[in-house]
Amino acid sequence: MNRYRVFNHTADLGVEVYGATVKELFVNAAFAVFDMLTDLDRVRAIEESNITVEGEGWEDLLVNYLREVLYLFNGDGFLLKECSIMEIDPQHLKGKFSGERFDPLKHTMNKEIKAVTYHQIMVRETPARWEGRVIFDV
Amino acid sequence: MSETMAGLKKIDECRWMVPQKGGMKVPGIIYSSEHLMREMGADESPKQVANVAHLPGIVKYSLAMPDMHWGYGFPIGGVAAFDLRDGIISPGGVGYDINCGCRLVTTRLAYEDVRERVRELIGALFRDIPSGVGSKGVLKLSPKEERKVLIEGAKWAVDNGYGTPEDLETTEDRGAIAGADPGMVSARAIERGREQLGTLGSGNHFLEIEVVEKVFDATAASAFGLEEGQIAVLIHSGSRGLGYQVCDDYLARMVKHLGEIEVPLPDRQLACAYLDSPRGKEYLAAMACAANYAWANRQMLMHWTRETFEHVLKKGPRELGMSLLYDVCHNIAKIETFVVDGKETPLCVHRKGATRAFPPGHPALPARYRNVGQPVLIPGDMGTGSYVLAGTEKAFAETFGSTCHGAGRLMSRTQATKASRGRSIVREMADRGITIMASGKGTLHEEMPEAYKNLDEVVGVVHNAGISKKVAKLRALGCIKG
Numbered sequence: 001m002n003r004y005r006v007f008n009h010t011a012d013l014g015v016e017v018y019g020a021t022v023k024e025l026f027v028n029a030a031f032a033v034f035d036m037l038t039d040l041d042r043v044r045a046i047e048e049s050n051i052t053v054e055g056e057g058w059e060d061l062l063v064n065y066l067r068e069v070l071y072l073f074n075g076d077g078f079l080l081k082e083c084s085i086m087e088i089d090p091q092h093l094k095g096k097f098s099g100e101r102f103d104p105l106k107h108t109m110n111k112e113i114k115a116v117t118y119h120q121i122m123v124r125e126t127p128a129r130w131e132g133r134v135i136f137d138v
Numbered sequence: 139m140s141e142t143m144a145g146l147k148k149i150d151e152c153r154w155m156v157p158q159k160g161g162m163k164v165p166g167i168i169y170s171s172e173h174l175m176r177e178m179g180a181d182e183s184p185k186q187v188a189n190v191a192h193l194p195g196i197v198k199y200s201l202a203m204p205d206m207h208w209g210y211g212f213p214i215g216g217v218a219a220f221d222l223r224d225g226i227i228s229p230g231g232v233g234y235d236i237n238c239g240c241r242l243v244t245t246r247l248a249y250e251d252v253r254e255r256v257r258e259l260i261g262a263l264f265r266d267i268p269s270g271v272g273s274k275g276v277l278k279l280s281p282k283e284e285r286k287v288l289i290e291g292a293k294w295a296v297d298n299g300y301g302t303p304e305d306l307e308t309t310e311d312r313g314a315i316a317g318a319d320p321g322m323v324s325a326r327a328i329e330r331g332r333e334q335l336g337t338l339g340s341g342n343h344f345l346e347i348e349v350v351e352k353v354f355d356a357t358a359a360s361a362f363g364l365e366e367g368q369i370a371v372l373i374h375s376g377s378r379g380l381g382y383q384v385c386d387d388y389l390a391r392m393v394k395h396l397g398e399i400e401v402p403l404p405d406r407q408l409a410c411a412y413l414d415s416p417r418g419k420e421y422l423a424a425m426a427c428a429a430n431y432a433w434a435n436r437q438m439l440m441h442w443t444r445e446t447f448e449h450v451l452k453k454g455p456r457e458l459g460m461s462l463l464y465d466v467c468h469n470i471a472k473i474e475t476f477v478v479d480g481k482e483t484p485l486c487v488h489r490k491g492a493t494r495a496f497p498p499g500h501p502a503l504p505a506r507y508r509n510v511g512q513p514v515l516i517p518g519d520m521g522t523g524s525y526v527l528a529g530t531e532k533a534f535a536e537t538f539g540s541t542c543h544g545a546g547r548l549m550s551r552t553q554a555t556k557a558s559r560g561r562s563i564v565r566e567m568a569d570r571g572i573t574i575m576a577s578g579k580g581t582l583h584e585e586m587p588e589a590y591k592n593l594d595e596v597v598g599v600v601h602n603a604g605i606s607k608k609v610a611k612l613r614a615l616g617c618i619k620g
Binding site: 006007008009010011012013056060063064067071074075109110111112114115116117118119120121135137138 | 181207208209210211214230233234235270271326329330339340341379382383385386389390393394405406407409547548549550551552553578580581584620
């Protein structure tokens with residue numbers, strides 16, 4: 001199963017994310033962000049950080065979570081390689097990130113992702129899997 | 139009026155009405171041509187024009203310009219004005235890149251003077267001006283200096299040696315919106331802004347050397363200091379990470395309090411706050427900071443452009459005569475006064491991918507442009523060139539003094555990347571005589587010319603509709619991209 005798929009949205013970047021569980025959906029959403037930003041093969045998991053996010057339902061939680069994920073790079077210049085989620089319910093999430101600091105001599109940058117939007121945000125459980133949809137401003 | 143295209147009514151050759159229905163408080167009006175409307179196909183932006191019409195306190199109509207395309211929340215190319223007492227302000231109606239905009243610098247150089255030097259100039263500009271994803275500037279601002287940037291805008295840059303006081307006279311709002319309060323800007327936004335001042339950015343931002351190809355209106359062109367064959371430089375950039383973070387912070391806060399707005403919103407990205415509420419006022423004060431940061435940024439980019447021209451061409455500032463024709467913002471919300479029901483009324487005008495186009499005689503214009511109207515700068519897609527237009531009375535009466543802002547996307551980024559696979563965009567542009575240097579390869583494919591609407595056609599609509607008039611067209615010679 002693909003972890004995510006990019007879809008057409010005129011000026012922006014639309015992404016559909018999948019997971020067997022809701023936990024996996026959130027892990028794959030963070031992976032999607034950094035897979036689009038950089039070549040992850042060149043990133044090592046040598047530094048760790050913890051994350052706690054709150055939300056008012058799955059969709060709000062996903063947006064708030066991805067805002068934090070994106071800030072790792074946009075605010076701190078940190079590239080995420082791996083992510084694990086310890087606790088998750090529609091109101092809160094606790095997770096761990098590992099990766100390393102962006103080094104222009106070693107890492108590549110594919111594109112800029114400015115922000116996570118609420119536009120057409122969706123998280124749902126189908127009989128087969130969990131699916132999410134997010135549109136990023138790029 | 140004839141009924142066509144998914145519920146839209148054609149008013150005349152340049153305007154389409156989105157009829158008022160359901161929870162819409164006013165109708166929508168789209169400025170566009172039959173061909174541009176057809177070309178948009180299934181694009182959902184007309185629906186977004188209708189969505190904006192649901193917002194409390196909206197005045198007259200929800201508008202869209204011919205470069206309109208599907209955004210999030212508000213359409214790109216959207217214009218909407220709100221009453222100060224019962225209306226709202228929406229961060230999504232301004233956009234993430236607060237005060238994204240452009241400035242045009244004219245020179246005393248003729249095309250013959252630089253024809254053989256464009257490649258060299260572009261190379262030097264690419265080296266001297268930081269661009270690309272997450273690019274950092276040469277300054278690292280102290281928190282105290284950054285506060286000054288947020289309050290003073292372009293004036294801070296001029297006071298610190300980047301340009302001259304005359305530059306401020308030809309900058310919209312003299313390069314600073316009043317009411318900026320750095321205390322309303324989050325620590326994250328301040329942090330992101332600290333190292334990015336004086337950087338071009340990435341995506342659709344660029345710096346372009348152009349030549350004036352055609353003058354349409356000799357009187358206005360002469361007032362603007364434009365003539366055929368003259369070299370000019372167009373700079374397109376915004377408020378960088380600081381602006382994105384301000385938008386993000388306030389959207390999140392407003393989404394949390396959606397219940398306070400009297401109507402259910404059709405899209406969470408339309409989250410807003412009443413103008414006459416603490417949250418609305420706080421956003422306005424933070425947005426002004428980001429807008430001012432963007433003006434300081436473009437002022438610095440222009441200063442380095444001047445320096446680079448001096449070094450490369452070994453000419454002094456007087457000889458080059460690089461003067462700022464004008465600087466406009468095209469992602470902003472501003473308090474401006476218009477006539478509503480025969481009465482002068484201050485309104486909060488949102489322009490998301492739309493440019494102010496004030497008429498001759500308006501007090502906001504610099505004295506030398508007062509007889510011809512405000513210069514309106516319309517950047518094209520990468521390497522196409524641009525238009526200079528002038529604002530009109532009709533824009534003031536019909537569109538809250540607004541017009542289009544660019545060509546507008548036609549293809550999504552993924553479609554453009556697919557369509558350009560295996561092609562060398564740099565070589566294709568070179569074959570057309572345009573030198574391009576870019577930090578990111580992906581950007582070139584996403585930004586290729588076919589991904590955009592035809593600029594002539596977009597400008598033709600606003601000209602024919604009378605909401606701005608053509609003054610000159612410029613052709614690109616060389617371009618640096620983030």
